[in-house]
Amino acid sequence: MSGQFLTEVKRTHYAGNLRSTDIGNEVVLMGWVGTRRDHGGRVFIDLRDRTGIAQVVFGPDINGEAHALADQLRSEFCIAIVGRVISRGENINAKIPTGEIEVEAQRLQVFSRSDTPPFEISDDSEAGETVRFKHRYLDLRRPALQQNFLRRSKLCKATRDYFGESGFVELETPFMVKYTPGGARNFLVPSRLNPGHFYALAESPQIFKQLFMVAGFDRYYQIVRCFRDEDLRLDRQPEFTQIDVEMSFIAEEDVYHTMEGLIAHIWKEVLDVEIKRPFARLKYETAMAHYGVDKPDLRFDLQLCDLTEVLKTHGGGGVPLFSGALEQKGIIKALRIPAEHATSLSRAEADKLEEFVKGFGARGLARCKLGENGDWVSSPLSKSVTPEARAAVNQALSARTGDFVFFQFGRPKLVNAVLGGLRLHLGQKLNLIDKSQWNFLWVTEFPMFDYSEENKTFVAAHHPFTAPRSEDVPLLSTDPGAVRARAYDLVLNGNEIAGGSLRIYERDVQAKVFAALGLSEEDFRAKFGFLLDAFRYGPPPHGGIAFGVDRLAMLLTGADSLRDVIAFPKTQKGTDLMTDAPTQVSDAQLEELFIRLKGPI
């Protein structure tokens, strides 16, 4: 019957688009029943589609049959309305865009009825994520979530338009690829045709996009799904989407310029916001020194101060903890909270910060408050510190009366993580962040290698095809830890939204990098032989970058979680509450794959 209806009647308007200019028109709307207000002789419903809601009114004087049928309408019934747009006269609802009009229902078609939904389909709904994810198709009916996905769609369209007009070629790469060691843990896919052999799900199209450059496509992009089997977070899902880009015959400036253009285009198209270019830049080393992290949020200006040298000259300043840290070649850094912000930080709250930093693995959080005359009050440090050291520290910090100072000492990695985390935490807690800003920042000159304490070797910080800065190439054999890479990240308001590098295309440089990683050419041949082979045939200089689409969407929509911009997200344990994936499989399926489970689980 409803099929017959649609051969006769077509939708003429979306509900949310109706305005007073439509008054007098016959319209056909299709959508879902929101709230229902039944007054007997007048029945009102809110008809919702993806554009918004319009009020529909039923009455015996308008159409008796429709009015009688409207009595049965309930939440989330899927219906069509044929009616006339009329003015609401005095009864305007200023809260909704369609509030000046309503539709007098001449005809009501019920396509399908609905069970009572498990939660209210509304932006005011207080239902938790667990129940919403179980019925995600209903959750996705909520206007706020629909707006997120409409915006995400605009983001993708803007991206394709920009690259299309800039001479980029959209190309696809395989998801099922060869397992490559290092980096993120891979999801594995067993090969039925090759028992005992496995594909990996691509953690990124990295190597394939480089091969596109070897092939001569010159400028490539793709909006592509990537897979990483690592622990999840608010801003991390096991499958996520990247805007993947690679270009030939370029240097860093070409990447920066082209990607700033992309960002500006996206912000203009999606938000109608003009983004100022060029973006600010910060060397990795400076970012770590001043902010303790490689993705600083520069919307507020608290900075860390390195006191290692100052306290060295004062022999630890009389503080046993400091001198102990210095003896073990640790560093000492401090975060100063100026008095005007510190006043809103009560003693109890400052105590709580100790618990906060312990989450980062800190033993504790030494702190002091600057009293009159620069003395340190309410601090265990005040008794032991020498007046000379105290004065020197105060000067290094430019500390004034009423300021709070937090100290951290020990291994550089820990000190920076703790104070960087504390800086961000206090920035939020003390309301120092200007939320109206879009603060873009290039972080440049990342180190080539991290030292792995576990394996006692250097490992690639980005990936092993990242080009070193040419002046640092000699250091590859003498001091790998000091080699800087031609790698860059794009940071927005403290979120890493993109990362990339120029790649190695010269055999001798690649060999030196392998050597620094402690890998023989043989090792690498086994793992990346196809890439090395490809590079024997005239590889162009090239480089690229990849953006996290989900994070971009999250920032563009103001969503609190990646889960609000991914249609069917997974829980923190990687399960799908709607489908129950992952599940166990039958013995027959395992048999076919030549897999035996190691029980019991």
Place this chain on the structure above:
RNA sequence: GGGGUGGUAGUUAAGUUGGUUAUAACGCCGGCCUGUCACGCCGGAGGCCGCGGGUUCAAGUCCCGUCCACCCCGCCA
């Protein structure tokens, strides 16, 4: 792998030093209502207190274990 928070009606929450029949709001069902838009009024139904064990005369409440969800650290080239 580690730390933390939570789990009570369809939903969101309250539940005191362990003590009668486990509350509320919204939602739902029935009735009434011609201007509501958080409609209103009258009536009603609805519970494996996450699961398992223990302590006790008595457990939503205390103890142990376990599962699930969320947040953070490690991890994410």
